[in-house]
Amino acid sequence: MKQPPIIWTNVLLFSITTLVAAIGVPWYALTIGFGWFEIIATIISLGYCGMSITAGYHRLWAHKTYEAQPILQYIYAIGGAFALQNSALHWAADHRVHHRHVDNNDKDPYSAGRGFWYSHIGWMLRDYAGDNKCDYNNARDLQKNTVVMWQHRNYLWLAIATNFGIPLLLGIVSGNILGMLLSAGVLRLVLSHHFTFFINSLAHIWGKQPYTEQNSARDNGLLAFLTYGEGYHNFHHIFESDYRNGIKWYQFDPTKWFIKAASWLGLTRNLRIVPEELIAQAKAKMQLQRAKERVKQRPNAEQLLQLLEQEYELLLARMQDYYQLKKQLLLERKELLVAQYHAVDFKIRYQEFKHHLQLQQQHWQRLVTAFS
Numbered sequence: 001m002k003q004p005p006i007i008w009t010n011v012l013l014f015s016i017t018t019l020v021a022a023i024g025v026p027w028y029a030l031t032i033g034f035g036w037f038e039i040i041a042t043i044i045s046l047g048y049c050g051m052s053i054t055a056g057y058h059r060l061w062a063h064k065t066y067e068a069q070p071i072l073q074y075i076y077a078i079g080g081a082f083a084l085q086n087s088a089l090h091w092a093a094d095h096r097v098h099h100r101h102v103d104n105n106d107k108d109p110y111s112a113g114r115g116f117w118y119s120h121i122g123w124m125l126r127d128y129a130g131d132n133k134c135d136y137n138n139a140r141d142l143q144k145n146t147v148v149m150w151q152h153r154n155y156l157w158l159a160i161a162t163n164f165g166i167p168l169l170l171g172i173v174s175g176n177i178l179g180m181l182l183s184a185g186v187l188r189l190v191l192s193h194h195f196t197f198f199i200n201s202l203a204h205i206w207g208k209q210p211y212t213e214q215n216s217a218r219d220n221g222l223l224a225f226l227t228y229g230e231g232y233h234n235f236h237h238i239f240e241s242d243y244r245n246g247i248k249w250y251q252f253d254p255t256k257w258f259i260k261a262a263s264w265l266g267l268t269r270n271l272r273i274v275p276e277e278l279i280a281q282a283k284a285k286m287q288l289q290r291a292k293e294r295v296k297q298r299p300n301a302e303q304l305l306q307l308l309e310q311e312y313e314l315l316l317a318r319m320q321d322y323y324q325l326k327k328q329l330l331l332e333r334k335e336l337l338v339a340q341y342h343a344v345d346f347k348i349r350y351q352e353f354k355h356h357l358q359l360q361q362q363h364w365q366r367l368v369t370a371f372s
């Protein structure tokens with residue numbers, strides 16, 4: 001079969017930056033050496049690029065898991081251009097297709113079914129989409145977003161300005177332009193690229209599937225470290241409207257922590273989470289499926305299967321009772337809080353009115369005494 005034409009801009013960009021990061025950076029480190037300023041600036045720039053993709057491109061724009069103030073959206077838009085991963089509109093449209101047709105080798109733009117290389121970077125090196133290029137029809141909501149469209153129209157100059165301008169500016173400040181261009185410029189870009197690309201490749205190949213086996217997505221704590229929390233990809237593919245990817249407190253999901261912390265400052269709101277009951281049900285269903293597979297080999301399989309089914313039904317019933325009561329309890333707690341608030345408000349008003357009355361009584365007494 002004839003291969004689609006090579007996209008030379010992408011091939012050259014990835015090759016040159018990788019070569020510089022693999023040869024130029026170690027050479028510079030060994031011969032001249034990087035200072036603390038370059039190292040810290042590189043780590044911060046890397047974090048800024050990564051979080052703009054995970055919190056901005058992915059969880060805000062592609063999945064609408066929360067809402068963000070325009071100022072934060074502009075910060076994401078600039079960071080996304082700095083990460084050099086195409087415009088948010090293009091990225092989110094592609095990503096929505098990925099979720100909709102996950103693992104479909106013809107429709108999923110970076111289907112893991114086509115292997116590690118293809119899903120990691122290969123899909124960007126040739127014009128695989130051809131005539132079926134994304135027309136952004138699945139991102140009409142984003143076409144109405146002024147920040148997204150501003151970035152889309154100005155993407156090229158934003159990408160050039162951030163990728164050359166930021167390291168150059170930092171280099172002027174530190175007095176070491178070449179060192180900064182190599183570290184916060186090239187090394188940061190290459191690491192940022194591959195850390196994100198791991199979500200499409202490794203997060204669909206390596207890890208556990210606690211919630212669903214309907215697609216290849218996997219939960220991988222180690223990968224979560226490199227991807228700002230996106231490593232919990234099995235959870236994400238089944239519950240994509242949830243602003244969290246790592247739902248347990250001990251799971252490493254700095255993107256979730258950032259979105260939550262930003263809500264306390266009023267920068268984000270309406271953070272969406274999937275009801276706890278649905279998550280527990282999905283997990284139990286998966287466990288039942290796996291246990292059934294294992295039990296099938298046993299001599300008393302029929303009996304064991306029946307027992308599993310019975311216990312599973314009982315578990316679901318108990319879950320329903322528990323979560324219903326929990327919901328009621330939360331509602332009552334909320335009502336109690338409102339009542340307490342009203343009581344406090346009432347007390348304050350009572351004191352205020354009492355004070356007003358006392359003042360007026362004194363005033364009145366003075367007045368009537370004057371006329372007596």
Ligand SMILES: [Zn+2]
Binds near residue numbers: 095099
């Ligand atoms: Zn996603």
Ligand SMILES: [Zn+2]
Binds near residue numbers: 098200237
């Ligand atoms: Zn995926």
